[in-house]
Amino acid sequence: MADDVETAAAQQAGHDHWYCRRFTRYQRSQACGAAPGRAGQLVGDDCGRRADRTVLYRTDPVDRGATPGDQGVDPASVSRQTPPFDRRCTQSRPGLLRGHPWRCHRPEGWLLRHCRLYRKARLRCRRADRSALGRLCPLIAQYGYRSCWSTPICSYQGQVLGTFALYSYQKGLPSEEHNELISMAAHLAGIAIERRQSEERIQFMAHHDALTGLPNRLLFDARVASALQEARQNDQWVALAFLDLDNFKLINDSLGHHSGDQLLRIVADRMRTCVRRSDMIVRVGGDEFIIMLTGLPAEREVVLTRFEKIRSAIAAPMMLSGHSLQITCSMGVVCYPEHGATAVELLANADSAMYRAKEIGRNNLQLFSAEMAAKAHEKLLRHEELRDAVARQEFVLHYQPQLNLETGRMFAAESLVRWQHPERGMVSPGEFIPLAEETGLIVAIGDWVLNEACRQNKAWQDAGLPPIVISVNVSARQFREQDWVCRVSAALRESGLEARYLELELTESLIMQDVPAAIATMHELEALGVQLAIDDFGTGYSSLSALKSFPVSRLKIDRSFVQDIPADEDDMAITGAIISLAQKLHMRVIAEGVETQAQLDFLRISGCDEIQGYFFSKPLRAEAFEGMFAAEPGSVATAGSEAA
Numbered sequence: 252m253a254d255d256v257e258t259a260a261a262q263q264a265g266h267d268h269w270y271c272r273r274f275t276r277y278q279r280s281q282a283c284g285a286a287p288g289r290a291g292q293l294v295g296d297d298c299g300r301r302a303d304r305t306v307l308y309r310t311d312p313v314d315r316g317a318t319p320g321d322q323g324v325d326p327a328s329v330s331r332q333t334p335p336f337d338r339r340c341t342q343s344r345p346g347l348l349r350g351h352p353w354r355c356h357r358p359e360g361w362l363l364r365h366c367r368l369y370r371k372a373r374l375r376c377r378r379a380d381r382s383a384l385g386r387l388c389p390l391i392a393q394y395g396y397r398s399c400w401s402t403p404i405c406s407y408q409g410q411v412l413g414t415f416a417l418y419s420y421q422k423g424l425p426s427e428e429h430n431e432l433i434s435m436a437a438h439l440a441g442i443a444i445e446r447r448q449s450e451e452r453i454q455f456m457a458h459h460d461a462l463t464g465l466p467n468r469l470l471f472d473a474r475v476a477s478a479l480q481e482a483r484q485n486d487q488w489v490a491l492a493f494l495d496l497d498n499f500k501l502i503n504d505s506l507g508h509h510s511g512d513q514l515l516r517i518v519a520d521r522m523r524t525c526v527r528r529s530d531m532i533v534r535v536g537g538d539e540f541i542i543m544l545t546g547l548p549a550e551r552e553v554v555l556t557r558f559e560k561i562r563s564a565i566a567a568p569m570m571l572s573g574h575s576l577q578i579t580c581s582m583g584v585v586c587y588p589e590h591g592a593t594a595v596e597l598l599a600n601a602d603s604a605m606y607r608a609k610e611i612g613r614n615n616l617q618l619f620s621a622e623m624a625a626k627a628h629e630k631l632l633r634h635e636e637l638r639d640a641v642a643r644q645e646f647v648l649h650y651q652p653q654l655n656l657e658t659g660r661m662f663a664a665e666s667l668v669r670w671q672h673p674e675r676g677m678v679s680p681g682e683f684i685p686l687a688e689e690t691g692l693i694v695a696i697g698d699w700v701l702n703e704a705c706r707q708n709k710a711w712q713d714a715g716l717p718p719i720v721i722s723v724n725v726s727a728r729q730f731r732e733q734d735w736v737c738r739v740s741a742a743l744r745e746s747g748l749e750a751r752y753l754e755l756e757l758t759e760s761l762i763m764q765d766v767p768a769a770i771a772t773m774h775e776l777e778a779l780g781v782q783l784a785i786d787d788f789g790t791g792y793s794s795l796s797a798l799k800s801f802p803v804s805r806l807k808i809d810r811s812f813v814q815d816i817p818a819d820e821d822d823m824a825i826t827g828a829i830i831s832l833a834q835k836l837h838m839r840v841i842a843e844g845v846e847t848q849a850q851l852d853f854l855r856i857s858g859c860d861e862i863q864g865y866f867f868s869k870p871l872r873a874e875a876f877e878g879m880f881a882a883e884p885g886s887v888a889t890a891g892s893e894a895a
Contacts, residue, residue: 394418400425402433404441412444460534462512463519471533471541475594478531478545479587485546489587490554492542492561493601497579497613499538502571510572517571518578521564525557541598551586551618558584558616566614579614581605590619603627633686636672641695645671648703649870652879653722653841653863656855661880663720663754665863666704667870668696688728697729698738705746705753707873712748716880720782722754727761736775743779750780756807758786766797777802784841789829799836806833810844810864817849827857834858 401416415437417429425433458470466474482489496518503511515538522532526544533541544557561582568577583604591597603626604619611617640646650664670678687693701723708721729735743750755776762769762785773783784805785798789812808829812822826842833840842854845864854862871879 396420397422400429400433402437404437404444406441406445412441412448415440463516463534465519465532465534465540468533468535468541471531471543472594474531475543478543479594482545482587486549487545488547488549488554488589490542490544490547490558491585491587491597491601492544492558492616493583493598493605494540494542494561495581495605495609496538496565497581497609499578502576502578506572506574514569514571514576514578517569518565521567522561525561525564541601547586554584554586555616555618558582562616581608581613582616583608583619584616585619599627600624630686633683634690637670637683637686637690637692640670640672641692641699644699645673646696646699647671647872648700648707649872650707650721650876651863651870652868652876653861654867655861656851656859661719662861663722664876665722665724665756665870666700666707667724668700688726691728693726693728694732697726698742700724701739702742702745705742705748708752709746709748711877711880712752714877716877718752719880720752720754722756722784724756724786725761727758727764730757730761730769730772736772736779739776739781740779743781751782754782754784754805756784756786757803759788759790762801763797770797770800770802773802789825803838805839805841805861808840808842808859813842813844813850813854813864814846816853823853826854830854830857830859 396418398419398421399416400419401414403411404413404415406412415433417425417433458467458473459465460467478489481487499511499514502514515534519532519534519540522540522542526532526542529545531541531543531545533543535541542558542561544554547554547557562580566577566579568575570576583601583606585591585597585601585604587597590600600619600623603623604617607623608615608617617623647669649667649669651667652661653663653665654660655662668680668684670680670683672678684693687696704721704723708719712718732738739753739755743753757769757773762773776783782805783801783803784807785801785803786807787809788806790809806829808826812826812829815822816826817823830840839860840858841861841863842850842859843863845851845854845862845866847866851862851866868879
C-alpha cells in the first residue's frame with residue numbers, strides 16, 4: 252500500500268507559486284516477472300518495491316489550468332519529473348486527482364486504490380499547506396526570497412512531524428544536489444524529532460499514573476518542596492489532603508477490576524474539575540490520592556470548604572457497568588505551616604487524620620490535631636513493642652477453670668494470653684489483641700498460644716493430674732489460614748496431647764464470614780478428634796438454619812447476658828432461650844462471667860450444664876492452677892467460698 256505523505260508549501264506575493272510534493276512510486280519488482288517500467292513512470296502493484304521521489308509542479312492561483320511552459324519553465328523538465336501525470340496514460344477516470352493541473356486522467360499503471368490513497372494524503376496535506384503558508388509568508392517577504400523547495404518530515408510510520416524548507420533568492424527548480432540535501436536533512440530531522448517525542452513520552456510515563464493520567468508520587472515529591480517554599484515567602488498556606496475511597500474493594504469484588512479502573516478514572520476527572528491549574532492531584536496507589544492546594548489564605552474555613560467541595564463531587568451518583576453507584580471517601584487534611592514543616596511530616600499527619608476519619612464511620616473529613624499525632628505515635632510504639640514481644644516470647648498463659656454444675660467438679664480450663672511487658676508489667680488482652688489483629692501479629696501469637704496450651708496440658712497429665720480439656724480461642728485471621736488444620740495437627744503431634752483434650756473456641760462472626768468454608772474447616776478439625784465450641788453466642792449474627800449444621804459440641808453464653816441476672820428480666824429470658832435451644836440441638840451449654848450466687852442459682856434452675864467465672868476462680872498462672880487442681884474442691888459451695 253502506498254505511504255501517505257504530506258507536504259509543505261512556500262509562497263511569495265507577485266511571483267510564481269510552486270508546491271513541492273513527495274509521493275510514493277510503485278515500480279514493478281523483478282521478482283514479479285514483469286519488465287521494469289520506464290524511468291519516472293508509476294507501474295506495478297503491491298508486489299513492487301517502493302521508491303520515493305520529489306515532484307515539482309505549478310499551481311498558479313490565477314490560472315490553475317495553465318501549463319508549465321506558460322510561466323517560462325521548461326515543460327520537458329517538469330514532464331521528466333512528473334511521470335504520474337503523463338497525458339499518454341491509457342486508463343482515465345475524471346475527478347480522482349482533484350486539484351492537480353492535469354486531473355482528468357488516472358496515471359498509467361496506477362490502481363484505483365492508489366489514486367484514492369493519494370487523494371486522501373493530498374487532502375491532509377492541503378490543510379498543512381495553509382498553516383505553513385501563513386507562517387512562512389512574513390519570512391519570505393521580509394528577506395526577499397524568490398523560491399522555496401520543501402518536503403515533509405515524516406516518522407518511520409509515515410506520520411507527518413513537520414516541514415523542511417530550503418529558500419533561495421533565485422527562481423528556479425532545485426538541483427540534484429539540493430534534492431539530496433533536502434531529503435537527507437528531512438530524514439535526520441525526522442529521527443531527531445521522533446527521539447525527542449520518545450523522550451517526552453518516557454518522561455511523562457515516569458511521572459504520571461498510567462490509569463488516570465494524574466501525577467504520581469515521584470512528581471509530587473519533586474514539586475511539593477517548591478510549593479512550600481513559595482507559600483513561606485508569600486505568607487500563604489498550602490493544604491494537603493490524604494484521600495481514600497470507602498469500600499472500593501467491594502466494587503472490585505462485585506463488578507470486577509475493569510469497573511474498578513473505570514471508577515478511578517471517573518473520580519480522577521471529578522477531582523480535576525474542582526481544582527485550579529496551580530493545584531495538584533496525585534494518585535498514590537490503589538484507591539488512595541493526595542490533593543495539594545496552593546496559594547491559600549491562612550483561614551481554616553476556606554481550606555475545609557475547598558475540600559468539602561471535592562468530597563461532594565466524588566460522592567455524586569454515577570453509572571458503572573449498568574449499575575447506579577455512589578462512592579464516598581475518607582479524607583484527612585493538614586495545613587502548612589500549622590501542622591508540619593516538611594512534606595514528610597505533613598503527609599504522615601494527613602494519613603493519621605484520614606485513618607481517624609475511617610475509625611469514626613468513614614465518609615467524612617478530619618482536620619489533623621495534636622491529639623491525633625500523640626495517638627499515632629503511641630500506636631507506632633505499641634506496634635514495635637508487640638513485634639519485639641513476639642520475637643522474645645514475652646507472653647504467658649493464664650488458665651480459668653470451668654465447672655460442671657451436675658458433679659460440682661472442674662472438668663476443663665480456658666487458656667487466656669497475657670503480655671508480660673518488661674516495663675509496664677502485665678498487659679491485659681484488651682489492650683494488645685486489637686492491635687495484633689490489625690497488624691497481622693495475631694497469627695504468630697495464636698500459634699504460640701495453641702502450642703503452649705497443648706504442651707502445658709500434656710505436662711499436667713504427665714505429672715499425674717486427671718486429664719482435662721483445654722480451650723483455646725481462635726481468631727478469624729488464624730482460622731482463614733490455608734494450613735490452619737495442619738498447624739493444629741502439628742501442635743498435637745509435637746506435644747503428644749490427645750486431640751480429645753483440645754477444644755477450639757470460634758466466634759459467631761468468624762463462622763458467618765464464609766459459612767461453607769467454615770463448615771468445611773470445622774469438619775476437618777472434627778476428623779482430627781478436636782472438640783469445637785461457639786464462643787460469645789448471642790452477640791453475633793449467626794443463622795439458626797446454619798447452626799444446626801455446625802459440628803460443635805458446646806455453646807458459650809456471653810457474659811453480657813449473665814452480668815445483669817437476676818435484675819434484668821430480658822437477659823434472663825434470652826439466657827433461658829439459649830439454654831433451651833442448645834438442649835434441643837443436643838449441645839452442652841456453658842455460661843461465662845458468673846460472679847454471684849444468684850446468677851449460679853438461676854443458671855442451675857434453667858438447666859445450664861457448666862459455668863465459668865470469678866465466682867469459682869479467676870484466671871491463674873500454670874503453677875497456681877496446678878495447685879488448685881491438685882486440691883480438687885468437691886463442691887460449688889466450697890469453690891465459691893474459696894474464691895470469695
